[in-house]
Amino acid sequence: MVPSRTHPTLRALVKGQTKPELHFLALKILLSRLQMATRFDPSETNFSAQIDALHEFFVKNESLS
Amino acid sequence: MNNCLLSVSEAAKLVQTGRVFLFAGAAEVLDQLPVGNWIGGTIPYFMSEDGGQHETTRLFVTELPVAQETCRFTSYTPESISQVAMDADPGVLTFIILPGFSTVHQVYAKGAPDFEGMYMRPIVGWISGVDLDQIGKVLPKTYDGKTGESYTDRAVTVHAPLPAGVNARIDILNLFIPGDGPTLRFDETSFTVGECEVNGERVNLADYLAANQLDIRLPLVADYCGANINASFQSVCPETRQVSPSSPEWNTASPLPWPTTRIPLPAWFRRT
Numbered sequence: 001m002v003p004s005r006t007h008p009t010l011r012a013l014v015k016g017q018t019k020p021e022l023h024f025l026a027l028k029i030l031l032s033r034l035q036m037a038t039r040f041d042p043s044e045t046n047f048s049a050q051i052d053a054l055h056e057f058f059v060k061n062e063s064l065s
Numbered sequence: 066m067n068n069c070l071l072s073v074s075e076a077a078k079l080v081q082t083g084r085v086f087l088f089a090g091a092a093e094v095l096d097q098l099p100v101g102n103w104i105g106g107t108i109p110y111f112m113s114e115d116g117g118q119h120e121t122t123r124l125f126v127t128e129l130p131v132a133q134e135t136c137r138f139t140s141y142t143p144e145s146i147s148q149v150a151m152d153a154d155p156g157v158l159t160f161i162i163l164p165g166f167s168t169v170h171q172v173y174a175k176g177a178p179d180f181e182g183m184y185m186r187p188i189v190g191w192i193s194g195v196d197l198d199q200i201g202k203v204l205p206k207t208y209d210g211k212t213g214e215s216y217t218d219r220a221v222t223v224h225a226p227l228p229a230g231v232n233a234r235i236d237i238l239n240l241f242i243p244g245d246g247p248t249l250r251f252d253e254t255s256f257t258v259g260e261c262e263v264n265g266e267r268v269n270l271a272d273y274l275a276a277n278q279l280d281i282r283l284p285l286v287a288d289y290c291g292a293n294i295n296a297s298f299q300s301v302c303p304e305t306r307q308v309s310p311s312s313p314e315w316n317t318a319s320p321l322p323w324p325t326t327r328i329p330l331p332a333w334f335r336r337t
Contacts, residue, residue: 022291025236030184032289060185064232 002062005055014050030057070113070123073097085133090124095208102133103210104221106162106193131225138211141220143168150182153224158233161190163220165205187233239293241286258308271306
């Protein structure tokens with residue numbers, strides 16, 4: 001089951017604070033882009049949007065888990 | 066006969082079976098294939114069981130293990146390519162071939178990360194090309210085998226539904242790894258590069274490569290959370306002092322020296 005978008009792990013991933021070993025290519029590339037986007041625009045609004053994008057990715061790919 | 070080089074007659078026999086194929090080869094041989102369930106692209110360089118080969122009389126074939134009656138063949142213009150991911154339903158694996166150095170190639174290279182659905186639908190494919198001696202003289206092509214049409218500025222795809230319970234996992238095999246060295250940053254994604262930043266210092270890239278006698282046969286390598294992505298050089302022109310990458314997605318900065326490069330911060334997010 002995918003955690004809610006408010007789960008702190010999602011924020012930590014987008015911030016780059018946690019760096020798990022990833023095995024899914026699309027997730028590696030997506031996460032890199034989300035992290036870069038937050039460096040370019042560190043506003044909370046943008047940060048929230050990047051977390052939404054990451055959460056959507058996990059929801060739509062849940063069947064692959 | 067799969068993932069191998071075949072004669073035109075052998076390839077044509079496969080097409081006539083109605084099964085779904087990807088073909089690669091010179092335009093002169095692709096032009097000879099009958100219509101059927103296939104897409105193709107031009108390129109004369111192959112990796113076969115005999116190693117790297119330059120081949121202009123045979124075709125490289127890959128059979129897709131999918132049900133031909135459920136596959137959908139589509140071509141995309143530069144204006145429509147942004148829909149490629151959303152055109153695939155859940156459970157569909159998309160194969161795509163784009164003509165090298167074309168507008169649709171550039172649109173895809175620059176914009177694909179932001180296309181709707183891009184990380185939710187598996188897409189795998191390649192960029193068609195031509196003999197290195199023909200770059201600038203002959204345009205790479207793609208082929209829609211269903212219609213028999215060939216294009217210099219359209220991507221061709223086959224959207225192939227996978228069996229229930231089967232998921233596609235796409236990954237990259239890369240012979241190169243990031244390493245140590247200065248960091249390069251580029252102002253934009255482009256097919257030509259003049260200036261860039263090397264460790265924060267503004268330089269002309271062609272001059273920098275020459276001054277440091279760097280081997281441009283080796284690519285830049287960027288690390289995307291563990292995914293090593295290459296950006297290779299096509300040519301360096303000393304007269305114009307321009308560097309041409311093989312693909313326009315040179316928005317990643319990578320340290321030198323070759324062959325290993327370290328994680329850059331992609332220049333696209335620092336674009337002015």
